[in-house]
Amino acid sequence: MQSEELLGNLSSDENGAPKKEKKSPLVSLEKDLTFYADSIREVAVEIMMEGISLNPIFIAHQHEVSIGEIILNRAELNTEWTIQASTLEEFIQKGIIHPDKKEQFLKTYKKPENYMCVFVVVPEGANFVYYPYPKGK
Structure with a gap:
């Protein structure tokens, strides 16, 4: 995925006209x-x-993805993203994380009490994001 697709592209098109900003x-x-x-x-x-x-x-x-179990369905909740729950073990079993990379992944894995580990899947690819839980909850 190109950074422009994630963050919106403010540059010009091939004719030099300003591109419309894409919403990330x-x-x-x-x-x-x-x-x-x-x-x-x-x-x-x-x-x-x-x-x-x-x-x-x-x-x-x-x-649609074929890993984990749906816990929050965007169609039922009138939101834009569906969330499925999984585990590191399932990611290894399905070959998303290679067994040799487990220790490396665990070194970057943030405390699950403070951060949700989110595997974001978009048509252009997928990546891990750590999103903090709101404070005071």
């Missing part, structure tokens, strides 16, 4: 993650407390 998908994602924060935190705690995994991962998408 990250703007709507941030809005939805803030809205979903309490529910996501609840699921993360449940995943850890039930011993399923110490490393919950949430998948944010606007299409």
Whole structure:
């Protein structure tokens, strides 16, 4: 994914005319993650407390993905992003994270009590984002 697609492109087109600013998908994602924060935190705690995994991962998408379980459906909630819950173990099992890269991933994995680990999937690709839970909750 090009940075212009993520952040909006303010440059000119091939004719030299200013391009219309594209709205970044990250703007709507941030809005939805803030809205979903309490529910996501609840699921993360449940995943850890039930011993399923110490490393919950949430998948944010606007299409269909075949990993994790839907916990927040954009169609039902009138939002722009669907969130699915998964784990590091499932990401390794499905080959998204290579087993040899597990330790490297864990070094960058932020405290799940403070941050949601979100695997953001867009048509151009996917990447991990750590989004902090709102303070005072």
